[in-house]
């Protein structure tokens with residue numbers, strides 16, 4: 001997983017709980033990188049799960065909620081750093097239907113080693129959008145937070161109606177949005 005994700009995660013912890021918690025979390029976590037992250041580096045994605053698990057123990061907040069909150073935070077940061085990617089995308093449904101074919105394609109040009117999920121999409125009648133998340137990694141709550149962050153960014157009356165596991169296998173989730 002790219003360092004940019006870790007850098008923003010640590011930054012969120014610092015903002016929410018202070019620098020002391022950042023240091024404490026690193027000291028109690030089992031991290032091959034020793035918690036030293038640079039935006040361009042690449043680290044094992046399990047380090048993020050380790051940090052989230054430890055933070056959950058420290059704060060009592062469910063791990064899934066921590067990851068969802070982080071996804072919301074991360075979207076606002078990515079939108080700042082990669083604003084040019086969003087320039088020609090007028091609304092949240094346009095964005096969500098272009099994650100695979102455009103956004104993450106551009107991400108891969110910048111970071112050839114990026115580990116990206118796949119999102120199939122289908123527009124349904126009644127102004128609904130179905131997204132199917134699939135990944136070798138369990139970041140469905142990150143997807144949820146990023147979707148919520150995108151809705152907040154575009155400030156549209158779009159609702160995430162459902163998030164449900166798919167029977168096909170692990171790390172496969174269906175999201176249903178309405179507007």
Ligand code: HEM
Pocket residue numbers: 001002004005078079082085086095096099103104107113114115116117119135136137138139140142143146147150
């Ligand atoms: C400006 C828009 C976006 C940018 C620049 C961006 C960029 C990135 C980057 C750099 C990563 C890390 C790749 C790695 O660790 O190797 C990533 C991962 C991810 N992105 Fe995006 N992304 C954007 C929008 C979105 C949106 C809207 C969604 C949700 C629909 C999304 C879903 C994910 C997920 C779930 C991952 C984690 C990897 C996994 O699940 O396997 N991204 N993205």
